Amino acid sequence: ASSSSPKMVKAIRVHELGGPEVLKWEDVDIGEPNEGQIRVRNKAIGLNFIDVYFRKGVYKASSFPFTPGMEAVGVVTAVGPGLTGRQVGDLVAYAGQPMGSYAEEQILPANKVVPVPSSVDPVVAASVLLKGMTAQFLLRRCFKVEPGHTILVHAAAGGVGSLLCQWANVLGATVIGTVSTKEKAAQAKEDGCHHVILYTEEDFVARVNELTSGNGVEVVYDSVGKDTFQGSLECLKLRGYMVSFGQSSGTPDPVPLSALAPKSLFLTRPTLMQYVVTRDELLEAAGEVFANIASGVLKVRVNHTYPLSEAAQAHADIESRKTSGSVVLVP
Ligand code: NDP
Structure with a gap:
């Protein structure tokens, strides 16, 4: 042809x-x-x-x-x-x-x-490659999650959120997740979230403050954007990492650099595309996702x-x- x-x-x-x-x-x-x-x-x-x-x-x-x-x-x-x-x-x-x-x-x-x-089942593979490689670069390369870290994951029961929670738990972090409903909270718990906050009912900033004894978290993975961005900055500890990787609720308002100064915060706005640029990067990220599914570390x-x-x-x-x-x- x-x-x-x-x-x-x-x-x-x-x-x-x-x-x-x-x-x-x-x-x-x-x-x-x-x-x-x-x-x-x-x-x-x-x-x-x-x-x-x-x-x-x-x-x-x-x-x-x-x-x-x-x-x-x-x-x-x-x-x-x-x-x-x-x-x-x-x-x-x-x-x-x-x-x-x-x-x-x-x-x-x-x-x-x-x-x-x-x-790996083909339907599982189709539902996890993009979301799984996103979890891979966020947890392993954008910011490196280590045992002892406390992290905050918004939309913890979502496609990416579910994988972030499971994977971060296995990496040894204490995982705090936010969700909108009790059903989603139950799922996030099953996925290894140590603490789940119903951000539609509770003030998540106050709750994170309470859960971390006022210390804050090392990193926030924020895909919700407009509704959570400002609060996420408030949840971070000194020199913490704000990873803003989506805007499900709308694009966040512009952030003045001065907003980062009081805690010397880091801010990044990463996309998967820039983390799987070369063929080797793609094969490595995909390989890690599929291996974690095969070994049961990730349940899709x-x-x-x-x-x-x-x-x-x-x-x-x-x-x-x-x-x-x-x-x-x-x-
Ligand atoms: P999700 O399954 O996470 O769906 C979005 C979730 O966001 C909802 O279920 C909801 O969870 C939460 N949410 C909060 N506020 C709103 C709102 N106003 N409207 C709709 N949803 C809202 O989707 P994906 O797993 O596909 O993606 C998650 C996020 O990650 C997206 O923002 C996406 O753009 C981003 N992403 C970014 C990538 C990157 O490279 N930067 C790559 C892949 C994904 P709840 O009901 O619990 O609040």
């Missing part, structure tokens, strides 16, 4: 920014893979909060219409001319750029996919599964805080 021959698949497309209703189920021509590319038939697609940001325009898509989605597992159905190292039939996973996983099949750069070990909670054609419902549910753990779309 040449790169000009059509290949029609069903996919979700966004023609204009907006609410979940702008996610349209359409026929799309994805064509054949060019040099360096493969085509993958997706078995399971991971939903991530970042998909909501692109749909709403919090992050900007490079062109319209676009197919959202940054995480999937599937089987290789075609390889580009001259490509070696990948074969039709290989089971592969991918996480990150380029967007386009909300589709029955998609074209991907061959160097962006990783093999899925036979010990696939709490919600939707048909891909109903992605709009999945978006509505994650945005209204109805979901916990990982959300998967099945073509």
Whole structure:
């Protein structure tokens, strides 16, 4: 087949920014893979909060219409001319750029996919690669969590939050988590949160202060953003690390440098993409995630599964805080 021959698949497309209703189920021509590319038939697609940001325009898509989605597992159905190292039939996973996983099949750069070990279920792999590599870089590289540290994880029952709590617990930290409901609190406890705060009912700053005898925590992993950012700074101990890695509640207000001075705080705003730049970084991060699943260190909670054609419902549910753990779309 040449790169000009059509290949029609069903996919979700966004023609204009907006609410979940702008996610349209359409026929799309994805064509054949060019040099360096493969085509993958997706078995399971991971939903991530970042998909909501692109749909709403919090992050900007490079062109319209676009197919959202940054995480999937599937089987290789075609390889580009001259490509070696990948074969039709290989089971592969991918996480990150380029967007386009909300589709029955998609074209991907061959160097962006990783093999899925036979010990890991494909649906689990699709629901954990992006979130797990995020937990990996946050806990092991952005700030290094060590035994004896006390850490604060917001949205502790979410997709990334569940993995952060489990992994930080195994690293020997005392884990404080925030959640919005009692059900989510029970899940966070099971995931190794030593203390869970219902931040919808309690003042989390006062509670962290109490739990740490006024000392504060070494690091805050804050993906909630607008609603928690200021309080998170107040929870930090002297020379603590503020890791602001998302904005589920909205973009935080600008922070004057002077806000960091009273406690000589560190502030970083990391993204996974800058932590898996090289092929080696990608293989190492993915390898560590899959090894932790195989050994039972990480338990992946696939709490919600939707048909891909109903992605709009999945978006509505994650945005209204109805979901916990990982959300998967099945073509
Ligand atoms: P989650 O499953 O964590 O869903 C978001 C959660 O945020 C909700 O369940 C809810 O938990 C909490 N939340 C608090 N306030 C709001 C609000 N106003 N609206 C909606 N949710 C709210 O999603 P993901 O695991 O996919 O992602 C978690 C976060 O991590 C996101 O902000 C995402 O952008 C970020 N992220 C960043 C990456 C990076 O590289 N920087 C990579 C991956 C994820 P509760 O009900 O308990 O409050």
